[in-house]
Amino acid sequence: MLITDDFLPVPVPESLSATYLVPMAGLPRVSPKTAVRALEGRLAPPVHGLATQMLDSPLMSVDTRSIDEFPQLPPDLLTAFGATEAQLGRLAAASHLVVVQAEYRPGWPPAHEWAARAVAAAVAESVDGDVVDVFGLQFLDPATALRSLPDEHGRVRLVDWVLVPYSSDAEGLWFTTKGLRRFGLLELQTQGVPDHLTRAWGAVMTGAARRLLRDWTDGLAGEEVPAFVQLPVLATVTGHDIAVAYGNPEQHGATAPVLLRLELDPATDPEADSFLSLRPPPGHPGPDGKYFAAACATLFSGIQPDVRYARSGDAMSRAVATARAGLDGIRARFLAGQLPAESQLVVKYGLPGDEGPEYVWAGVTSWETPERIVGASASDANTDPSVRIGSPVVVESTDIVDWALLDGTGVIEGGWTQAVLDAGERPHPSH
Known part of the structure; x- marks a missing residue:
């Protein structure tokens, strides 16, 4: 071997x-x-x-x-x-x-x-x-x-067979998979994930599980079962891997691949499970959590998939007004095919929640009438279990609070509310 x-x-x-x-x-x-x-x-x-x-x-x-x-x-x-x-x-x-x-x-x-x-x-x-x-x-x-x-x-759908539970410790969130051993593969784990990446990293873990499971079963394709399968130490995960794992292979944005280093973490207790740990690639400076946040930014096209709320009378309110003023223009460019090559148009919209609206992003696939957009969700929603990464959504234009054009590097136009969030202003929930 x-x-x-x-x-x-x-x-x-x-x-x-x-x-x-x-x-x-x-x-x-x-x-x-x-x-x-x-x-x-x-x-x-x-x-x-x-x-x-x-x-x-x-x-x-x-x-x-x-x-x-x-x-x-x-x-x-x-x-x-x-x-x-x-x-x-x-x-x-x-x-x-x-x-x-x-x-x-x-x-x-x-x-x-x-x-x-x-x-x-x-x-x-x-x-x-x-x-x-x-x-x-x-x-x-x-x-x-x-x-x-x-x-x-x-x-x-891999999500029907592999769960991604997590727990919190002093270093952040600890994610594991539960289901890969059904197929003979060791379960995955990631430690030190920042708290605000709960849903995003769960999706990344699911996409990574899909990619590694494919490599695993490719290694078992011969007539004889081998004693070992060689998995790549540097695994790649893409938005397509995530979309396929969630059962929506046709609804994914083109994202740059993210590299994750695979480490064998053998159990010291014979009754316990060994894991394959997902870590940043060699040479990454700083804490692991910083790399995981950057990986999510790449895979979700620079859009924060976690829940944030807007309040009136501050920078966020001005950002929403600016975005809404530009909706007619960006729709016209979208319909005329005048958006930059290899770019994707996404919109941010509100879902009703007990503590005020929850704001999520969706990629635009069709915008035939000004009042309604058909798209694919870019994140999982807390308030609506049917809104999952890659799932089809219909968005009323009156619910839109932002839009952005994305390429492989992130936001290239728009994203005003995201700029407010990235500047460090964290609005409180509105009631």
């Missing part, structure tokens, strides 16, 4: 397993095969065929057990990963668990995960129940579980 300074050898497990549970009061109403047959036409044919084949093979087992035979699932962790009171109530009332387990070799497709989730969703749907993903400690309703499975082209 070749070991160089350019590549990091990451060990490959011999096999991978997936476990899903379906809590139920009483015994199953139908067999797993009957439940899976009921999904024909609703699952992409390759996935439906895979689930059927795995059910007939020794690679999958489906057992019904008394709930007393299974270790208790931790309600606090289930709640932390999104469990509702109704789901926890159904779990508490359950007398039995249907346990779906599958094994497969590392590589792509991850047949153990696709098939086990499909079978568990089919069983859960037959009893109007829930699926519990044991790896992610997550409840999934059957419809959500089925939507997460590959389409007819084999595509999935």
